[in-house]
Amino acid sequence: MLPKKIRVALAGNPNSGKSTLFNALTGSKQHIANYPGVTVEKKVGFTSHKGYEIEVIDLPGTYSLSAYSVEELVARSFILEEKPDIVVDVVDASNLERNLYLFVQLQELGCRLIIALNMMDMAKARGIQIDTRLLSKHLGVRVVPMTARSGEGVEDLLEAIVQEIEHPYQKTPFRVSYGSDIDRAMADIEILLGRSESIPKAYEPRWLALKFLEGDTQIQEIFNLDPELNKKATTILKNLSKHTLDTLGEEPEAIIADHRYGFICSLIKECTKRHIEKRLNLSDRIDKILTNRLLGPVFMLLILYLIYFFIFWVSSEPINWLETAFDFLRRKTDAFFEDGVLKSLIQSGVIDGVGGILGYIPLIFFMFGAIAILEDSGYMARVAYMMDRVMRFFGLHGSSVISLIVSGGISGGCAVPGVLATRTLRDPKERLVTALVTPFMNCGGKLPVYAIIISAFFPEGRARLMFILTLFSWAVALFAARFLRGTVLKGPKSPFLMELPPYRLPTLRGLWIHSWERTWLFIKRAGTLILAFSIILWAGLYFPRLDEKSLAEFDSQIEMERAKIISIIQEKGVMGLSFEQLERAYEVATKEDVLDRPMEDSLKLSVKKALDREVDPDTDGLIVAYLDHKKATQDILRKKNETALKHTFFGRIGVMLETVTGYLGFDYKLNVALLSGAFAKELVVSTLGTAYSIESAYEGRSLEERLKMDPEWGPGLALVVLIFVAIYIPCIPTLLAIGSEFSYKWTFVSVVFNLSVAFIVAFVVRFFLGVFSISPWV
């Protein structure tokens, strides 16, 4: 026999512990998708009890069931259209009054309900005693007291669900009275609805009538299906409005709400007792300090800084492990494949490309963990509260801060989840602007780029420059937001009516699920495409190859150089010093290379060691000649690399772009690197590495040293590059996220907008440096 199935929907206020209960019920057996047509997350999970297979659907957290917000519409149409067997209303026991407001509305909807009376521990701590049996009797539903955080009562809830299916608690729904005027108007409309043929029968007539009187836009549309009915109902509503405004000075909508609260209030008086009348609970006392007008911002900076510090500290080891793993793979393939296209594809394309991104997973995981701590503890809402006034000045909303922080507001985030985090914003324009400016923040991908340029040119002021860049990215993002809100995305500001949930210690399970969910989403979003992008990138830098003839020409030039030096060595004929010996000595010298010691001295020392005697003037001359040869060879190699790189697709694009980026002082190599940064920012470093390496022109040097050796680079250009990288094109995963959350039109806008801002700012900086011929102090 097939297991019997039950579909359960979880409804409840935000912060009622609905997600915690969902996780406790379904564990890891859950999957996330969007509700059709809207960007509201739909979580579905499974569990079983007493031979029943129970499907649990986590509805969006709402305070009400009106037609004003997407979440509320989604929640109520799910209940109305999908008709789950049971709706479990998760009610915060420590805040019954407001939580029951949603319950009353669920009951109006006419669905079969169970109350999960959550956070009993908190209610107890606040001295609230609830008579659950009496509550159950008055509301006509099963009430299951529980503390989902500790798992207490979760079994009981499952039991109650099965019980409810087998023996329904009550067959006739109880009703709240909204006062004689409204009750009469409702009854009149109900009669009209009963007579109408064109109104879908799926909806409870009483509920339709009530919502119509509340001025619900979605229900008005349904009434429009029957013009005759609509006309009569509208007249009833008009008369009612006039009457209530005359007698009570309020619209029917307000009076209906008052009656709901009135009902709840009398219910609570009867069913609960308060032992302690403490004015300030623990959470309020913490807030006295953490949101204090003077201390609050100080603590905020401190907390964010500590988190930043912690993330980098804790993720450095796992990142090393991953690097070692990829190195290992690289060595294995090195031995396995012969040199050629395939090997290059696997090593440079697949392993380096995918490995480069996967290497950041630990960082991203811990960053999400930290953000989950901030959110689950309730602190994030305080950050939004403290920052709202500032954000509003820039045309954003307090909650935009969360997105910006996720995207790299404390350095090392990621704009992809940042774009997704904008879902908490209700106003579509504020949401879009927030998403559009997230790529300006210092994401984890930009950090390696900064790191290498900073340590090459500004080794003294590392921390300082990193900090300045963080502030800079905030400034750019905020002013860009203000610009967008003042021009293309003008619109009214949405209200800041929010709840500051009480501080709670996050649970490990919750943290794990939150951070893993988001990391997995990142891996899926970026990961599925990253292989394809890595291969495109590799091919762009590999094909077309230089033809055999040109390659042979460079090789013969190198051969000639070699012949020249060999003949010199033979001519001078210093005892015991052959070309091979010099080569070996050179190799030793480069390995031992001490910073700031001329190569000549290093080589002399090395030769001295090899010959085991003092170096005479003849030998000296040979060493100089050898170094000249080395330099000439390197120049040829450099030329060869340059020609080969310029010959590839990306190389050609890079050369073409010089006409524009020339204004910023960028050459084709940098252009190629920046171009690959569009795939993922950290690729700027590896591509720059490729452009500056390719065989032995800079043998044994790190990219940092190579950049320093390039005469075109200097602190001035370095600063311009840093600024450009901070602002320019969002990476492709971010662009895709913007596209899927909004539309691809905005992806396009984002590319053009960011590139223009980057170009203008970088140009101004370069111009400024040039005019005053300043070498940047850092």
Add this chain to the structure above:
Amino acid sequence: MGRIIPIRHMEVEQTGVVRKITAKGEMGRRLREMGIVPGVAITVQGRAPLKDPVAIKVMDSVLTLRNNEADYVLVEVD
């Protein structure tokens, strides 16, 4: 009978009873669904660093609203 003033003019830690919500439409509904209804006692918990938004205690939770939104809520204070 005390004075009736909007939340904006309340002091931190002052308590009062909501007497009237002057907002219509969505704003009015949102205030109500968060528990700000006539007859309910509210206490100003604090103000953000730039004096705006304001945090108030309603029923058993803390809500935040901007000063211009708080102007819709008229409160009777002693």
